[in-house]
Amino acid sequence: MEDDIKKAQANEETNKSEELKQTPKNFIFEEIEKDLASGRYTHVHTRFPPEPNGYLHIGHAKAMYIDFGAAEKYNGVCNLRFDDTNPVKEDVEYVESIKNDVRWLGFDWEDRLYFASDYFDQLYEYAIELIKAGKAYVCDLSQDEIREYRGTLTEPGKESPYRNRSVEENLDLFERMKNGEFEEGSRVLRAKIDMSSPNLNMRDPVIYRILKKEHHRTGNKWCIYPMYDFQHPLSDAIEGITHSLCSLEYEDHRPLYEWFINNVSVPHKPRQIEFARLNMTYTVMSKRKLNELVQNKYVSGWDDPRMPTLSGLRRRGYTPEAIKDFLERIGVAKTESTVDIALLEHCIREDLNKKAPRAMAVLRPLKLVIDNYPEDLTEEFDIEINPEQPELGTRKVPFSRVLYIERDDFMENPPKKYYRLAPGREVRLKGAYFVTCTGFVKDENTGEITEVHCTYDPASRGGNSPDGRNVKGTIHWVSAKHAFEAEVRLYDRLFLVPNPDDEKENGDYKSCLNPNSLQVLKGCKLEPALKDAEPGSRYQFLRLGYFCVDTVDSTKDCLVFNRIVPLKDTWAKIAAKETTT
RNA sequence: UGGGAUGUAGCCAAGCGGUAAGGCACCAGACUUUGACUCUGGCAUUUCGUAGGUUCGAAUCCUGCCAUCCCAGCCA
Numbered sequence: 001m002e003d004d005i006k007k008a009q010a011n012e013e014t015n016k017s018e019e020l021k022q023t024p025k026n027f028i029f030e031e032i033e034k035d036l037a038s039g040r041y042t043h044v045h046t047r048f049p050p051e052p053n054g055y056l057h058i059g060h061a062k063a064m065y066i067d068f069g070a071a072e073k074y075n076g077v078c079n080l081r082f083d084d085t086n087p088v089k090e091d092v093e094y095v096e097s098i099k100n101d102v103r104w105l106g107f108d109w110e111d112r113l114y115f116a117s118d119y120f121d122q123l124y125e126y127a128i129e130l131i132k133a134g135k136a137y138v139c140d141l142s143q144d145e146i147r148e149y150r151g152t153l154t155e156p157g158k159e160s161p162y163r164n165r166s167v168e169e170n171l172d173l174f175e176r177m178k179n180g181e182f183e184e185g186s187r188v189l190r191a192k193i194d195m196s197s198p199n200l201n202m203r204d205p206v207i208y209r210i211l212k213k214e215h216h217r218t219g220n221k222w223c224i225y226p227m228y229d230f231q232h233p234l235s236d237a238i239e240g241i242t243h244s245l246c247s248l249e250y251e252d253h254r255p256l257y258e259w260f261i262n263n264v265s266v267p268h269k270p271r272q273i274e275f276a277r278l279n280m281t282y283t284v285m286s287k288r289k290l291n292e293l294v295q296n297k298y299v300s301g302w303d304d305p306r307m308p309t310l311s312g313l314r315r316r317g318y319t320p321e322a323i324k325d326f327l328e329r330i331g332v333a334k335t336e337s338t339v340d341i342a343l344l345e346h347c348i349r350e351d352l353n354k355k356a357p358r359a360m361a362v363l364r365p366l367k368l369v370i371d372n373y374p375e376d377l378t379e380e381f382d383i384e385i386n387p388e389q390p391e392l393g394t395r396k397v398p399f400s401r402v403l404y405i406e407r408d409d410f411m412e413n414p415p416k417k418y419y420r421l422a423p424g425r426e427v428r429l430k431g432a433y434f435v436t437c438t439g440f441v442k443d444e445n446t447g448e449i450t451e452v453h454c455t456y457d458p459a460s461r462g463g464n465s466p467d468g469r470n471v472k473g474t475i476h477w478v479s480a481k482h483a484f485e486a487e488v489r490l491y492d493r494l495f496l497v498p499n500p501d502d503e504k505e506n507g508d509y510k511s512c513l514n515p516n517s518l519q520v521l522k523g524c525k526l527e528p529a530l531k532d533a534e535p536g537s538r539y540q541f542l543r544l545g546y547f548c549v550d551t552v553d554s555t556k557d558c559l560v561f562n563r564i565v566p567l568k569d570t571w572a573k574i575a576a577k578e579t580t581t
Numbered sequence: 582u583g584g585g586a587u588g589u590a591g592c593c594a595a596g597c598g599g600u601a602a603g604g605c606a607c608c609a610g611a612c613u614u615u616g617a618c619u620c621u622g623g624c625a626u627u628u629c630g631u632a633g634g635u636u637c638g639a640a641u642c643c644u645g646c647c648a649u650c651c652c653a654g655c656c657a
Contacts (some may be wrong), residue, residue, distance in 0.1 A: 025595085051657050086656060143655060150653055154583045157653090188655055198584040200653050209655035228657045252585055252652050274586090281592080329604060331594050333587095336650055340592045343605045353618060388618075419616080428614060463614045474614050498592095543615045571616045 026332035028066065028273055032074060032243055035271070041242040044076030048102070048109075049116075049232070049246075051083045052094035052216075054287045055302040056101045057309045058323065058344075062278040065327040066245055068107040079239055080109035084117045085231050087215040095216075097302075101310040105320045116226075116235050117217045123226050124178065126234055126264045127189060127208060131170045135263055136207065137163055138173040139190045146188075149195070150203050156196035157203045163192060177210055180223045184210045191230070193259060201256045205229055233257040237266035244270045247277040248334065278330065279338040281498040283308045284509055298513060299494075303552070305562050306494045306517050316491065317538050317548025317564035319355075322348040341493065345565045352538060352546045352564070357385045360397065360430065360476040361541040361561075362525040363488055365404035367480065368421075370435060372455045373401040378479070381462065383431040386540075395529050399432050402480040404525045406543075409475045410452050412440065415578055418571075419472035421452065427473040430542060434460035434471060476542040483525040486559040488547070490519040526559075533559060543567065 035041045048067040050060060071078035080102060084090050102109070130136035139162045141149060151157030165173075174189055176182065189208035197203055207230035212223045236244045244257075251274045261269050279285055284293075285308060293299050293307070302309050305316035313323065326347040330339050360383075382394035405421070414422040421427050426436040433456040441451040459466050463474075494517050500509040533539065535551045545566035554560040 030597095049657090053657080083657065089656075146655075147653070152583085152653060156583090185655065200584080203653085206655050211655080225655095227655075232657085248586070249651055250657090254585090276587090329593080331604095333594070335587055335594090337593060340605065343593075346605060349617090358615080383614095387615085417616090430614060432614095471614090473616085476615075540615085540617085543617070545617095567615075567617050569616075574616080 027334070028070060028243075028245060028275060028332055029073065031273055032070060035242070036074070040271075043242065044071055044074040045078075045240055045242045046071045046076065046245060047079040047081050047114075047236065047239060047241050048107070049081045049083045049235075050098050051086070051089070052091060052098060053086070053089040054094060054291060055309045055311055056098055057285055057287075057290065057307075058280070058313065059278040059285045059308075060101075061105060061310060061323055062327055062330070063245070063247070064102060064105060064107050065324065066275065066332055070243060070245065076242070077112065078107070078109065079112040079114055079241070081114040081116065081235065081239065083228065083232065083235075084115050084215070084217065085225050085228065087211060087213040087225065090216055092216045097311065101314075104310065104314060105323065114235075114239060115217055116231050117215060119231075119235055119238055120218060120222055120226070122238060123231060123234055126266075127174065127226070127230070128171065129264055130191065130207075131174060131189075132167055133263070134167060135192050136189055137165050137170050137192055138177065138187050139163070139204075139206075140187050143185060146206070150200065151195070153200070159195050160190070160204065163204070174208075177208070177224050178222070180212065182210055184212050186210065189224075191256075191259070193256075199252060199255055201229065201253050202259070205256060229253055229256050230260060233260045233270065233272070234264060234266065236270040237261060237264075237268050240268050241270040244272045246272060246274055248274050248336070249277075250274055274334070275332050276334055276336050279336075279501075280308065280344065281338055281341045282493040282495045282500070283341065284495070284500055286501075289509060292510075298510065305489070305491050305550075315551055315562070317546065317562055318348055319351050319538075322351040325351065338499065348546065348565050349567070352540065354388050355386075356538045356540040356546055357392070357395075358383075358387070358542055359530050359539045360478055360527045361486075361488070361530070361544065361547070362404040362406055362476070362478050362483070363490075363521050363541075363544065364407040365523070365525045366407045366410055366449065367451045368403045368405045368410075368435075368477065369451060369453050370401050370403070370456045371438065371453055375401055377401070378482070379432075381431045397431065397527055397529070398479045398482040399429075400479045400481055403429070403477045404480055404483060405429075405452070405475055405477050407449075409473075410437070410440070410449065412442075412449065415575070417574055417578075420475055421454070421473070425473075426471050427475055428460070428463050428471050429477045430474050431463055432461075432477070433457060433463070434465055476544075478525045478527050480525075482528050484528060484531055485523050486526050486530070486561060488521045488524045488561045488563065489550070490521060490563045492517045492519075524561075530559070533561075538564065540567075 046067045048064050068078045139160045141160055149158055188206045190204045191207050193202045193204055195203045207227050208224045211225045214220050254272050257272050294302055303311035303315045305312055326344050379399045380396045383397050384394050385392040410421040421437050423437050426434055428434050435454040435456045437454045439453045440449050442449050493514055495512045496514045497506050497512045500512040506512050533549045535549045535554050538548045540546050546564040547561040548564050550560040550562050
């Protein structure tokens, strides 16, 4: 017996390690393995380096998945480091939201929370080292002049007249820059590399600028701040990062990254590897555009459930598990790609199908009266909480003479293949009875159907008929006198076109916004069991989709549900086909 | 007319000289007390951007061409 358990455990462990080996390989993991095999590195240490100047989106989640994932796969660790070298854009507010989002996704930086600003003293020393080596100089050219001197894509740049200042003068000037003796923009420190390099990044890049701004962490201690290209490789070196993983646009910066690593006496030499960032259909991912949507109130905020931000997806009801599954599936490569948002939707459906308790909710209510059902009778039916998890058992759902059903579930003149309720048709009320439509009431003025009448078959109690006859349609319902009302927000894709970023094809991305990306439904009728739903909890509303109690606007008295994603709808496809053909 | 990178199905993506994995989407069917889920089958063999070359053999190696993306912030 004990042996069996041990065997099973051993099996489980070998399965786990095999699983680990089998986790999808990508080119980054291959490079890491080569580095480990060659002895270039003996371990793996990565970092996730957001700038605290905005909210994280699902593209950042991909980066985290790669950074933290690589560390985990090779038994290493991953730091969370804020790249906070530009005080004019950054703020503590973002630091907190970012930490929260990283944690929510389940990534753990343990005690390794760092800030590039922690290294300002060391970085300053490194700059002095470069000056002393004759590899950096203070340049008095104006911003415009620097641009002119840089040359163009096809013409080499020319050297700054200040390029050959003496080490002593540079040291003096740089110190005085630090001491605040000069105006913002009047001087910069530049690396002395190669003004004729075909790579613009190597044409004496600026590495320090004067910014007389208070920094959210260092206050007014500094009035010069290092540039990304200088700070990043050196911060990586200071932290002992082995693999500095970043997106493709930094590919051109790699020679510069390596130049700093090789020209400064760093304690360690990290390696930069680039991968393609994530794009998705029917949304935008740039911070600038996302920010514009928020500022101009196209959405309610960074956490609007239509936003691709992590806070938006969280509020919408997405689970970290679904997001990680999505990231696992999209892979890691260097080809610029735009992933179909249908894949993300598939992932959340798959996750929630297993987890979400079922409930009945009628979004657009239509009264259904069972004429042969006793006036005052109330029955309670036991209906499964989740057929995917039978062990969870059932819930009680009250039933009475007057019900609400979905308006879509009745048609006066049904088309072919419609097998819901219609005059003379019989359907099953989920978990209750078979009912046959005997008539309906229509408002002559508006043409609106206000009420449907039917009779029920008492023998079909629970939804089975003893004579073995079957019905094709099963519809959901709620008991009118037991139901309670709630608000339901139907979210759809934010944009009408798959590629709102494509200006050539679609013009300004804002012109592609989907005017129906949010539909607010009030007076929806929900089964009583939902009354106690907690904010953030998720349900499958039978035949409709997955819904999540809103964490911001929902109150005990007026529950608000967000639609996370609708169920797949074969009928909608058939119906659409019928009308177009 | 500079440099860096990338082209495998509608969308991702394996493939690493031995004869095109997988997922999503889509189509057809089975099952179904959710038109969901699940299951079965289909979906690149004048084919791997394209034209040549090397090889017994090429998506994989070589050469040319084409297309797309990134780079001229004192942003990251």
